[in-house]
Amino acid sequence: MKKLYYTLLCGILIPVAARAQKTGIPAPKDAKFVLEYNLPFVFSQTTAERLNLSEIGSKMYEDLFLKNKNYESDFDISKSGIDHSRKAYMHMVNTDSIEYTVRLLPVQNIELFRAAIGIDTKTKQTKVDKGIFYDLKFKDLAFIPNTGDYAVLVASSGTYNAFDDSARAERWGIEYSKGYGWEEATTVEVAPPEDWEATTETYAVEAAPEDFPVPAVEAVEVPKEAARSAAEQAYAAAEEAAADAAAVADTIVVGDDTYDEDDYLVDSAATAVEAVPYTPYTYDDEQYESYQSKKDSIFMIWKKDFVTGFINEGRDSYSRLQELKDFEAPGQNSAATFYMNNLGFNARDLYGMYGLFGISRYAYRELPMPLNENWSMIQLNFEANAIRLNATSRLTDQMAKSSNRIYKRKFNKKFNKYINSQTDIGVIGMAMNTRNYLEETPVMVKDVMKNFGLWTNEASLLADIFTIVVDEKATGKVIWGDGAFVMTNVKEKEYQSIRYKWDEDTYESTEEEQTEKEMLPNFLMMFSTKDEGIIRKLLDYGLHKEAYEMKDGIYFAKKVSGRYDPFEYFCIIKDGIVFIGTERQEIENIRDGKHRGSVSASDKKLMRKNSVFGWFHPKKLVGKFGQSEEDDNLKMVKVNNMLNSLGVMQFNSGKVKNNKVRADFNLITPNNRANSFEYLMYLIDDLKHL
Amino acid sequence: MKIKNILTSILLLISLVTLSSCFETVEEINLNNDGSGRMTLTFNGSQSKAKLASVMKLSSVNGHRVPTVAEIKHELAQTAAKLRAIPGISNVKTNADFQNYILSVSFDFKEVSQINAAFGKMLTAYKIPTYNAATYTYNKNTKTFIKTYQLNPATKKQYNELKQEDKEVFKSAQYTSVYRFQSLVKSMANTKASVSASKKAVMHKTPILNIINSGASVNNSIQLQ
Incomplete structure (x- = not known):
């Protein structure tokens, strides 16, 4: 009997495990968001030629490439070099200093791909053991492994407080004086980059998908002297570029008003009026320019460290998104699937978005990371007769319990007499229990604030006062x-x-x-x-x-x-x-x-x-x-x-x-x-x- | 709360389909021979008041926050206070008519140059670069009144970067300027402007898009007798 039981269990689990391997998404568990582009599905529905002709289609495709900043030439999807039979991925990871947007692209034709992302003979290249780094335009970075079957593109957005930590700033040769002035750092020695925090924990997770074989390579130790030298060279190049830019800025000539006489009425006589001299607004703060250049060169070093760490992580360790509790894999017909992980968001993001209720700019960095297993997934699905946007959110136990109480109500059937499916243009309806809603609101507020680690005591007090002041039962009768x-x-x-x-x-x-x-x-x-x-x-x-x-x-x-x-x-x-x-x-x-x-x-x-x-x-x-x-x-x-x-x-x-x-x-x-x-x-x- | 959100969403949907509103701005200056006078600036949105009233029920439209009536009245009061603080500016009056969606500001000035100071102060207060302001000069000796507006490339760039639905708002907007004088008008530079039958006033009507595309289109140099 026991044998039969184990046989049945294995019969069930083996296909599940096999499926899990195929659905592995190469993104860390704490990524702020993850996006899967189901290229095989998209190209089963349309062609590169048709995508080229569509404004939105070509734009969405170009977003894979960081090409949205490139207005120099039209992009031909059929010459992208991308392998359309495999999926592409994007995810965002942030630290307290920098935010990385990582694109993992399946490559079919390496030459076409290089050309598509703007790599040419002038592009700065850095060869490392496992592949080549390319410094792209607009301070973006590409890494193409020796195998040439995929590529990593990294863009970054340095948060403005990256060097608020004076110790870190000093290590990187940045001297920051609070306020708006930046003082030139001339004597501070450039220190080596911070070591990439390689994970040593063992995770029992599914393997990464075949689409993205992340090579299990030995860790490449970034030589500190090399990093120092790289940083110094980058500074020099950046300062030279800044000087050139300043020279151009000094000679800015405000262009004449290019007014098309054919399209609009022209008051020709108006030109007889003497023009008021216009003084262009230009930056002349060399210290500020120098600071920006230094910061950019440091960010480039960090990005290379990040990618090095990423490729050294190995096949099994990077695809940890599936570790999210009750994780759901994208559907077959999903052209794009978006995951948002609450672990990736924290009070710092809220500060950026909303100004966060007067928290000190310098204090909010100390706020703790929220720890819960909530996540959301949005899938864009296409069927023969419908387009479906399907969203799923996983809630904490408390939120799930509260939501169940709130929505424990049926829609009033009497309303049906006053709704006409034939003639009405639109209808929105809802059925919730107001009493339960009022009772659960303080509980949910406490839960949310606890997860954010913010004003826990104050929120708890206010929630209790709300419970005392509001008569849930009476209000729930008035508004059912x-x-x-x-x-x-x-x-x-x-x-x-x-x-x-x-x-x-x-x-x-x-x-x-x-x-x-x-x-x-x-x-x-x-x-x-x-x-x-x-x-x-x-x-x-x-x-x-x-x-x-x-x-x-x-x-x-x-x-x-x-x-x-x-x-x-x-x-x-x-x-x-x-x-x-x-x-x-x-x-x-x-x-x-x-x-x-x-x-x-x-x-x-x-x-x-x-x-x-x-x-x-x-x-x-x-x-x-x-x-x-x-x-x-x-x-x-x-x-x-x-x-x-x-x-x-x-x-x-x-x-x-x-x-x-x-x-x-x-x-x-x-x-x-x-x-x-x-x-x-x-x-x-x-x-x-x- | 829910119902407000629902109403908001539906009104937003409707407004997105139909938001090609029409409004008019009127700039009037009554100029005395000694350089003093009165200026009145009027925004007339009454032609689109059904749309404006609908939009005012929303908290935002096309991603832009919609101010409340109280906020608009407060801003007008602030503007009046700032104007009163400028030496030479007096008799400042504001009017906000939300039955017709007409807003106006008027004030007396002792010298035409004070209009420039007023515009500069108002634009700075609202964090709008001062290069967006027109400048006015009046030479008492030669009896020449000049209005100059030079379109800054940044202004045009900002307009071009607007979303199409935001640009629609300006599509039918009109600008009217009226300058009234105590003396007769001898000549003027802007051939698109017209002189009144009494020869004591000059009017110029133009679509606001003309100004966005060519600031020079509103320039004028008026020679009085």
């Missing part, structure tokens, strides 16, 4: 938690504008009203309540304060703010549902018990199975936007054609299962389009040229 927002139609609305009429004799102006027309959408919003009384009290208070009026059982908002609002708002409470709409007729019909229509079976299924859902029919907007006097006819034709070519858009997010929550966005492609990949490519091209 489910609701729908319906975009019912688009109709023409009239309004008065002010134009100036100029007296011919004096050019004094008088104001003249003119009627304008605009196409604007109408909305109907509804939400459930178990306490109509308190909402009626609120509305009656508004009546008392003359913010609302009531007529025939319908409340309507008065325009008291002195500010023009193109919308009118009407409100009614019926059968435990609060309705707010912008069309009086709709609300009157609800009051009179008239149903708005019916919901289709597929829409009902979407409502039943999800906590948040919605759909949008772009086709129903065709011809709805009037042509203004300024718009050209061609633009309106383009807009209508674009709307007409779009299928139904749907989105939905379900409940948390096994600590994972999924959200999907689907664009149904028209029946006459067999290839959804090319459909999306051309659609984006068209949108760019509307």
Whole structure:
């Protein structure tokens, strides 16, 4: 029996292990983000020639190459040298000093590839045991191994605090004085680079994919003298370049205004007016230029160290992304898969993004790294009749528990009477439990702050105060938690504008009203309540304060703010549902018990199975936007054609299962389009040229 | 909160399809013979007020933050305070009409050169490079009024780098300048401008795109009798 059990177990595990080997993604576990380009799938859907012709297609492809900064020549995808039968990868790794963006590209034709990334006879090369480093334009770095079957491209973004650490700055020959001034370092000896932190831990992980055989080579010790010499040479070259640049800057001549007389009205007489001399803004701070040059040369040394460490890591040790808890591999039809790992984000990033609530610029560097197993994955999938953006997020146990409580509610079936699948342009609905939401919010805030290691005590205190102040049960009765927002139609609305009429004799102006027309959408919003009384009290208070009026059982908002609002708002409470709409007729019909229509079976299924859902029919907007006097006819034709070519858009997010929550966005492609990949490519091209 | 986000998203979608708004800026100077006078700057967005009112419900559009009514009023008050602090500038008035989306600033000046100081101070306050300002001169002896605006390559570059949907905002925008004098106009350099029947005022209307493409298009040198 035991033998049979083990045999069965092996039978199950061997294919799983084999699959894991194929799905290995060469990126570290703490990468900030990872992107997999499924080139075999992309090129099964389209050709290099067609990608070349597509603006978005060629741009996306060029992003693989750091070529977006190169405007010198058109890029030919068929001559990229890339092996389109293997996948390509990109990931970002950051330290407290520098951020590396690493591209791992499968190479088929090394000569074409070199030419594609701008390597020529003038490119600086550094031969090492396992391959050659190339110093590319814009301070990027390429490494091509001796095998020539793949390449590593590295771009970096030095965080501005890279040399805030005075000890590190001194070691690298940078003398930093706080404020805006940089002092020239003339006597400080250039120290060797920091050793790359080679990992010595043993990880029991799957092998790296065959696509990227990372060679298991012996560690190459970077000789300290060599590094010192390299840094000194780089400084000298950079300073020379800076001097040349400064010479050019000193002789800048502001170009004449190149005004095309054929395209625009030209006031020829205006040239008779004497021009005001213009003084160009130029940098003349040599110290600053010198600092930048030194910094760049140091960053280049760090990048080489990083790649050396990377290639020395070996086949098994670099593909650690799969170690993420409950990791999911990309699907077969996924053209691109994006992973975002919360381990890669920390309070320092938040500081950069949001200014982080007054944390001192110098203190935030000391903040701890968050440690949790949350990650998110977004896949761009293509099917015969649809384009699907599928997102999956793994939550912590606490977040999963809280989310399950919050979304433990079904969508109110009574809403179906007020949604019309046939005529409504768009619908957004959700079903959550407000009481649970209010109860879980403090718990989630504590959890998040704990993970960030920020203001743990303060967050905990505030969360507890919130719990005391808010009556979750009572609030949860007033706003039950489910609701729908319906975009019912688009109709023409009239309004008065002010134009100036100029007296011919004096050019004094008088104001003249003119009627304008605009196409604007109408909305109907509804939400459930178990306490109509308190909402009626609120509305009656508004009546008392003359913010609302009531007529025939319908409340309507008065325009008291002195500010023009193109919308009118009407409100009614019926059968435990609060309705707010912008069309009086709709609300009157609800009051009179008239149903708005019916919901289709597929829409009902979407409502039943999800906590948040919605759909949008772009086709129903065709011809709805009037042509203004300024718009050209061609633009309106383009807009209508674009709307007409779009299928139904749907989105939905379900409940948390096994600590994972999924959200999907689907664009149904028209029946006459067999290839959804090319459909999306051309659609984006068209949108760019509307 | 959720509903606001939903409304925001839908309005944003609509605005992206239709956001080719139309607005007009009017610059008026009433100049006395002694070089003193009054300047009025007006932004009239009433032709697009339905769109502007919709956009004002959003927190951002096309990636740009949308200011609130309170913030706009606060900025206008700040502008007025800055103008009042300039020697020679007086009787500063601002108006914000959100029924029609018309904003205006007006002030008296003792010397035309104070207009340049006012523009310089305002642009600096709003962190806009001062090279974007036009300059005005008036020579009392020769009775010559000159407006000069030299387009800086950086300004044009900034416009060219805008996203297409942002450029749409300027597509139909108009600029009107009106200069009224106590003396008769003898001659002027800008042939696109017109002189009133009384010969005491000069008007020039041009699309704002013309200024972005050629700042010189609004230049003028007006000789008074």
